[in-house]
Amino acid sequence: PAPDSAAQGLALARNGQLTKPPGALGRLEDLAIWLAGWQGREKPQASAPQVVIFAANHGIAARGVSAFPPQVTAQMVANFRHGGAAINQLSRTFGASLGVHALDLDQPTADFTQGPAMTEAEVVSALATGWNAVDPEADLLVTGEMGIGNTTSAAAIAAALLGGNAQDWVGRGTGVDDHGLARKAETVRAGLVAHADALHDPLEVLRRLGGREIAAMTGAIARARMERVAVVLDGFICCAAALVLQRLHEGALDHCIAGHVSAEAGHGRLLAALGKDPLLALGLRLGEGSGAALALGVVQGAIACHSGMATFAEAGVSGA
Amino acid sequence: PAPDSAAQGLALARNGQLTKPPGALGRLEDLAIWLAGWQGREKPQASAPQVVIFAANHGIAARGVSAFPPQVTAQMVANFRHGGAAINQLSRTFGASLGVHALDLDQPTADFTQGPAMTEAEVVSALATGWNAVDPEADLLVTGEMGIGNTTSAAAIAAALLGGNAQDWVGRGTGVDDHGLARKAETVRAGLVAHADALHDPLEVLRRLGGREIAAMTGAIARARMERVAVVLDGFICCAAALVLQRLHEGALDHCIAGHVSAEAGHGRLLAALGKDPLLALGLRLGEGSGAALALGVVQGAIACHSGMATFAEAGVSGA
Numbered sequence: 020p021a022p023d024s025a026a027q028g029l030a031l032a033r034n035g036q037l038t039k040p041p042g043a044l045g046r047l048e049d050l051a052i053w054l055a056g057w058q059g060r061e062k063p064q065a066s067a068p069q070v071v072i073f074a075a076n077h078g079i080a081a082r083g084v085s086a087f088p089p090q091v092t093a094q095m096v097a098n099f100r101h102g103g104a105a106i107n108q109l110s111r112t113f114g115a116s117l118g119v120h121a122l123d124l125d126q127p128t129a130d131f132t133q134g135p136a137m138t139e140a141e142v143v144s145a146l147a148t149g150w151n152a153v154d155p156e157a158d159l160l161v162t163g164e165m166g167i168g169n170t171t172s173a174a175a176i177a178a179a180l181l182g183g184n185a186q187d188w189v190g191r192g193t194g195v196d197d198h199g200l201a202r203k204a205e206t207v208r209a210g211l212v213a214h215a216d217a218l219h220d221p222l223e224v225l226r227r228l229g230g231r232e233i234a235a236m237t238g239a240i241a242r243a244r245m246e247r248v249a250v251v252l253d254g255f256i257c258c259a260a261a262l263v264l265q266r267l268h269e270g271a272l273d274h275c276i277a278g279h280v281s282a283e284a285g286h287g288r289l290l291a292a293l294g295k296d297p298l299l300a301l302g303l304r305l306g307e308g309s310g311a312a313l314a315l316g317v318v319q320g321a322i323a324c325h326s327g328m329a330t331f332a333e334a335g336v337s338g339a
Numbered sequence: 340p341a342p343d344s345a346a347q348g349l350a351l352a353r354n355g356q357l358t359k360p361p362g363a364l365g366r367l368e369d370l371a372i373w374l375a376g377w378q379g380r381e382k383p384q385a386s387a388p389q390v391v392i393f394a395a396n397h398g399i400a401a402r403g404v405s406a407f408p409p410q411v412t413a414q415m416v417a418n419f420r421h422g423g424a425a426i427n428q429l430s431r432t433f434g435a436s437l438g439v440h441a442l443d444l445d446q447p448t449a450d451f452t453q454g455p456a457m458t459e460a461e462v463v464s465a466l467a468t469g470w471n472a473v474d475p476e477a478d479l480l481v482t483g484e485m486g487i488g489n490t491t492s493a494a495a496i497a498a499a500l501l502g503g504n505a506q507d508w509v510g511r512g513t514g515v516d517d518h519g520l521a522r523k524a525e526t527v528r529a530g531l532v533a534h535a536d537a538l539h540d541p542l543e544v545l546r547r548l549g550g551r552e553i554a555a556m557t558g559a560i561a562r563a564r565m566e567r568v569a570v571v572l573d574g575f576i577c578c579a580a581a582l583v584l585q586r587l588h589e590g591a592l593d594h595c596i597a598g599h600v601s602a603e604a605g606h607g608r609l610l611a612a613l614g615k616d617p618l619l620a621l622g623l624r625l626g627e628g629s630g631a632a633l634a635l636g637v638v639q640g641a642i643a644c645h646s647g648m649a650t651f652a653e654a655g656v657s658g659a
């Protein structure tokens with residue numbers, strides 16, 4: 020589905036009548052007009068966003084690619100459920116609902132250097148979990164993730180679909196040292212070699228090199244498009260999930276904006292490949308949807324201005 | 340007054356125990372620790388910020404330095420009072436109180452190319468208005484402004500206190516054309532020549548080249564320091580008001596952060612001179628405190644994480 024161009028036109032006309040010099044709200048103006056199109060109304064809303072987090076475990080975690088042990092995935096899911104994580108605080112701050120989906124945590128994906136990470140049934144199940152997690156009534160969607168080892172999986176997806184060397188796409192994730200970083204690059208390299216026959220097929224790349232939480236985000240972002248729910252993309256892993264859709268269909272991410280650029284090494288380049296200019300650049304590298312949730316504040320500010328400001332005529336203010 | 344280093348130390352220690360990899364919240368972590376110092380508590384708050392707007396008129400407006408006529412200042416003050424401006428929507432979005440102070444709108448400052456913009460009594464009165472406008476109980480302060488012609492006055496202050504040519508500091512403000520821009524530069528140049536004997540004295544520069552709303556912001560930012568209320572600086576004009584304090588006393592702006600960098604040409608350079616790295620860069624150029632108010636969302640997100648997250652011990656999460 021495409022945005023509602025009539026609503027977008029009304030929003031554009033409204034924007035030109037608000038009590039401010041033309042263009043003086045910068046990117047806030049573009050945000051409001053873009054969201055008007057996806058929501059199909061002249062005055063969009065951003066007061067009821069949805070944050071969904073998907074969590075899963077990775078076979079490659081056994082290769083020493085993370086600073087944290089794999090059991091942290093389940094521990095952090097418990098932390099999300101008890102309200103103790105960063106994403107809980109950010110969701111509450113910006114009035115977002117928060118859903119947490121743990122995908123077979125006791126069953127890590129297979130080590131992708133040895134074979135496909137997931138079977139077809141597994142990747143379909145993960146895509147469906149994401150698809151079904153989206154609230155069609157939400158104003159905006161944020162998809163977040165938790166999964167020890169998943170920056171390595173995301174780097175493998177990015178390298179597979181965009182080219183470049185393994186070391187161009189790996190970063191320090193939760194904070195690996197130089198040896199960990201070398202292991203990440205070696206793992207990505209081995210994965211690209213093992214699946215060289217499938218790198219032209221985005222869904223096969225997702226199945227072979229991805230993870231359940233990544234596939235779930237892909238499914239959620241696709242469902243959001245079907246429902247015309249606009250999406251605020253989070254960091255490197257979320258953008259790798261989104262990249263799968265963009266490679267399947269140019270324009271598949273027109274309903275998405277980039278919430279932030281993270282400190283993870285490859286994220287800026289990945290955003291450039293997606294053609295997305297991030298709203299924030301504050302050095303976050305946490306995942307969980309945290310950077311996108313923080314950007315909800317900017318979107319809410321933009322929508323409040325667009326939908327709440329008086330026009331020149333209403334306020335009796337002289338034009339330029 | 341200095342920040343409370345004990346509270347800052349407690350906040351730093353707490354930050355290291357929260358359920359996230361060290362440093363993973365990037366600048367949000369620095370914000371929380373900085374605010375802990377100024378608020379004197381391990382867990383700072385940001386739920387009750389104050390926005391104050393000061394409005395005034397400028398003699399130089401008659402020189403054709405703005406895209407809008409001078410009566411817009413009073414019209415926009417009415418718009419603020421009726422809730423129709425951008426700053427009203429942003430203040431409401433982030434839970435801030437909003438105060439509007441109109442300073443002798445029917446009495447513009449004198450044209451600073453012909454003599455001092457204000458008498459000593461006038462500048463003292465404006466400083467006092469700002470000083471008295473600050474709520475000592477506020478969690479954070481945003482100072483905003485409205486005043487047709489005031490980017491020219493701010494450019495004159497910046498050029499006087501930081502050097503450089505007039506054209507280095509003037510920009511398009513609310514949207515002047517090339518002829519307007521040339522008139523702005525010529526006005527600044529004439530002001531610098533007329534007051535060449537006083538450019539070493541920051542308060543004299545404020546009196547001679549500034550305006551009532553600019554002096555009021557200077558007074559408010561100084562009062563905030565006395566009360567240890569942290570300040571989120573807005574755009575070019577707000578930063579020119581702050582610059583006066585920094586030139587009076589190195590470190591006078593340690594209680595201030597830069598909310599955003601605006602599209603106004605000289606703002607990035609002015610922030611660099613203040614040593615401030617802006618939180619947002621979204622192309623705003625509206626004034627009213629709008630960029631700083633938008634940045635309140637980022638600060639609130641930072642504080643929510645710092646003050647609300649579980650520690651590793653509380654959540655039973657394994658460390659790296």
